[in-house]
Structure formats: C-alpha cells, structure tokens
Amino acid sequence: MKLLVTVLVTLIPLLPSAWGSEASRTCIFQTLSKPDHEFCRGGLEVIYPEVGDVSCSYIPKCHGFRQKLSGEWGQPRVRYPHAKKSKKYVLVMVDPDSPNRANPQHRFWRHWLVTDILGSDLKVGKIRGKVLTNYSRPKPPRYSGYHRYQFRLYRQPPHEAIALSTEDQESLGTWNLKDFVEDFDLGHPVASTQFLTKSYKD
Incomplete structure (x- = not known):
C-alpha cells in the first residue's frame, strides 16, 4: 500500500502537464460566420488528407495544415451525396479574393475546372471528367489576409460541350465566371461551399 501511494504521489505532478500537452495538440476548425457561411449550401463536401471535410470553415495553422x-x-475529394447518378456536372474552384479581399483586381482566379463529371462518381467523391483547368493548390500571398476558396457545382445541360476560350486558357486570373456560366447555360449552382485560409508564413 505504501508503495502504491508513493507511485501515485510521484505521478500526480506529471498529469497536468500531460493533459496540457494533449490540449496543445488539439486543432480547432472554426466555422465561417455570416455572410461567408451563407455561401455554403447543398451539402457539398471538400475532403483533404488529415483534416477531412473543410467545407465552410477556416483552415487552422496548427499541425502545419495551411502549409x-x-x-x-493534391486535389481534394469532392463529394455530393445528392447527385443524380445519370446526370453530368461541372465543378468550378475559384479564388474571388486575388490578390486580396479588399482589392480583388484578379477576381476570379481559376484553381480547378472539370466538366462531364458523372453523378455516380460525385456521390462517392471521385472527380473524373474532362479537366479544363488542372487543380492548383491554394497559395495566398503573404500579408494578403484570408482568401475564400469557393467550390461551385453546376448541373451540366445534356449534350452541351463546354470549353474555355483561347484567352481564358492562357490566363487563370481575371476570369469572367458569370459569362462562362451564361455561355453554357449552367444556371445557378446546385451546391456550393468554401473554406478560408491565408499564407502559412503570416
């Protein structure tokens, strides 16, 4: 009994520090506030390694997640549980805050554009289709604050062949998303979401 008491007395001072180190390893994903939260609708999921679904949240700096x-x-899994298996979809990923949110001269910066995605693939998070713009990682410049990275999912009209103009192919920035949507009769997104992050060096 005396030995047991001695062991417990020895361990007690160590316990708070153990709990503290566990707390320091906890990484909190803060949910977006209005009006940014209102952009997220339809149940679209954006899934990265280690962190899971980052839809409608800030990317925290802890664990080097921003870096x-x-x-x-690489490109995330994008899952839309409500996709119609036999339909096709268009996925757009853009940064509307280039070079910064206060002065977005290069809105929209195109990070990813895929057409002809089958609903059956979307339901399980596989983005397979015609890639018009390869996935480009989010890399906000230093001191430019938080950037929104928006994912917009459109139902693709039947038999519609979608392509970028020669001018758009040559540049990712200052993309006229509104004209693109109107040119191919995409209508409103069936689902949309976004996450916010900033330079990991800030």
Missing part, C-alpha cells in the same frame, strides 16, 4: 494545403496536398 500542407499550399505545398503538399
């Missing part, structure tokens, strides 16, 4: 997002992780 991994900008330099390591």
Whole structure:
C-alpha cells in the first residue's frame, strides 16, 4: 500500500502537464460566420488528407495544415451525396479574393475546372471528367489576409460541350465566371461551399 501511494504521489505532478500537452495538440476548425457561411449550401463536401471535410470553415495553422494545403496536398475529394447518378456536372474552384479581399483586381482566379463529371462518381467523391483547368493548390500571398476558396457545382445541360476560350486558357486570373456560366447555360449552382485560409508564413 505504501508503495502504491508513493507511485501515485510521484505521478500526480506529471498529469497536468500531460493533459496540457494533449490540449496543445488539439486543432480547432472554426466555422465561417455570416455572410461567408451563407455561401455554403447543398451539402457539398471538400475532403483533404488529415483534416477531412473543410467545407465552410477556416483552415487552422496548427499541425502545419495551411502549409500542407499550399505545398503538399493534391486535389481534394469532392463529394455530393445528392447527385443524380445519370446526370453530368461541372465543378468550378475559384479564388474571388486575388490578390486580396479588399482589392480583388484578379477576381476570379481559376484553381480547378472539370466538366462531364458523372453523378455516380460525385456521390462517392471521385472527380473524373474532362479537366479544363488542372487543380492548383491554394497559395495566398503573404500579408494578403484570408482568401475564400469557393467550390461551385453546376448541373451540366445534356449534350452541351463546354470549353474555355483561347484567352481564358492562357490566363487563370481575371476570369469572367458569370459569362462562362451564361455561355453554357449552367444556371445557378446546385451546391456550393468554401473554406478560408491565408499564407502559412503570416
């Protein structure tokens, strides 16, 4: 009994520090506030390694998540549970805050554009289709604050062949998303979401 008491007395001072280190490893994903939260609708999921679904949240700096997002992780899994299996969809990923949210001269910066995505693939998070713009990792410049990275999912009209103009192919920035949507009669997104992040060096 005396030995047991001695062991407990020895361990007690160590316990708070153990709990503290566990707390320091906790990484909190803060949900977006209005009006940014209102952009998220339809149940679209954006899934990256280690963190899972980042829809409608800030990417925290802890565990190097912002750095991994900008330099390591490839394209996310994008899942839309409500997709119609036999329909086709168009996925757009853009940054409306280039070079910064206060002065977005290069809105919209196109990060990813895929057409002809089958609903059956979308339901399980596979983005397979015609890639018009390869995935480009989010890399906000230093001191430019938070950038929104928006995902918009459109139902693709039947038999509609979608393409970028020669001018748009040559540049990712200052893309006229509104004209693109109107040119191909995409209508309103069936689902949309976004996450916010900033330079990991800030």
